[in-house]
Amino acid sequence: MNSSLKLALVGGGQMGRALVAGMLAAKTLQSEGIRLVEPNPESCSWWADHHGDIAITDLATAVAEADVVVLALKPYIMATVAKQKPQFWDGKLVLSVAAGIGLESLIEWIGHGRVVRVMPNTPALVGAGASGYCCAAAVTDADRDTAQTLLGAVGIAVEVAESQMDAVTAVSGSGPAYVCLLVESLADGGVLAGLPRPLAMQLATQTVLGTAKMIAETGRHPGELKDSVASPGGTTIAALASLEHNGFRGTVIEAVAAAAKRSRELGKS
Numbered sequence: 001m002n003s004s005l006k007l008a009l010v011g012g013g014q015m016g017r018a019l020v021a022g023m024l025a026a027k028t029l030q031s032e033g034i035r036l037v038e039p040n041p042e043s044c045s046w047w048a049d050h051h052g053d054i055a056i057t058d059l060a061t062a063v064a065e066a067d068v069v070v071l072a073l074k075p076y077i078m079a080t081v082a083k084q085k086p087q088f089w090d091g092k093l094v095l096s097v098a099a100g101i102g103l104e105s106l107i108e109w110i111g112h113g114r115v116v117r118v119m120p121n122t123p124a125l126v127g128a129g130a131s132g133y134c135c136a137a138a139v140t141d142a143d144r145d146t147a148q149t150l151l152g153a154v155g156i157a158v159e160v161a162e163s164q165m166d167a168v169t170a171v172s173g174s175g176p177a178y179v180c181l182l183v184e185s186l187a188d189g190g191v192l193a194g195l196p197r198p199l200a201m202q203l204a205t206q207t208v209l210g211t212a213k214m215i216a217e218t219g220r221h222p223g224e225l226k227d228s229v230a231s232p233g234g235t236t237i238a239a240l241a242s243l244e245h246n247g248f249r250g251t252v253i254e255a256v257a258a259a260a261k262r263s264r265e266l267g268k269s
């Protein structure tokens, strides 16, 4: 796929920004090929400050000028925006990143089946995203390649069954928030133990980054890597005993289950 692809981003909030910034950095897109639809004045100022060369326009113009449309709107507003007059979306590959909204609804609203349901995540901003996506039956091989190339430019992109999308949402879509909470808590613990805040934050961040890299690059099971840190009678096993006592694993598992449940609910409302 060449970088002359024309893309309309409908909804330039947190997720739309992360995707477009990542795709621009990867040179999969060029600013002049992007049209943004964004009614929020504060968000428009952000775009003007950070990507002043991207044209902000109305929905009809943006879609008419695009090959691919990315709908990055809050789930409750998707139907209103997606339901346009007949033929409005014809000839456009449509990617929706809205949590919970299924292909069946999207196809009904858009009026054709070249639709991909995507669950990206915000580390796309730095090219380290994780996206799961599923394709409607009418998506062509070329469309699938386009989706894979766009999403693959900002991290890993994995095609999954639609039945897995709520779980993907709960693990990797929402996951950056849980990891941020962990980093924040780790740094808080460091401050409690006497470290200055900036140093505690630096050490906590690098520890999460390094551990994720070690798991990904060695392919070793996290349980084995955890065991390799815990010396007999040492500091780590004291901390692990405390975490287990306080239900750390169960807490995280239940959090993921709650997110998956909420994703299913969003699809019904």
Ligand SMILES: NC(=O)C1=CN([C@@H]2O[C@H](COP(=O)(O)OP(=O)(O)OC[C@H]3O[C@@H](n4cnc5c(N)ncnc54)[C@H](OP(=O)(O)O)[C@@H]3O)[C@@H](O)[C@H]2O)C=CC1
Residues within 6 Å of the ligand: 010, 011, 012, 013, 014, 015, 016, 037, 038, 039, 040, 043, 072, 073, 074, 075, 077, 081, 097, 098, 099, 119, 120, 121, 122, 173, 174
């Ligand atoms: N944030 C994340 O980490 C992730 C989000 N998602 C999904 O991405 C979608 C967007 O989420 P997020 O970016 O966080 O939300 P945001 O609220 O940050 O962004 C949505 C933007 O769309 C604007 N908007 C409202 N109405 C319209 C319209 N008619 N046309 C164009 N733009 C409009 C909003 O303006 P206003 O604020 O004025 O309403 C807002 O600026 C959601 O469906 C979410 O499920 C998926 C994966 C991860």
Ligand SMILES: O=C(O)[C@@H]1CCC=N1
Residues within 6 Å of the ligand: 099, 169, 173, 174
């Ligand atoms: O919180 C949400 O609903 C969205 C979907 C995944 C991440 N943010």
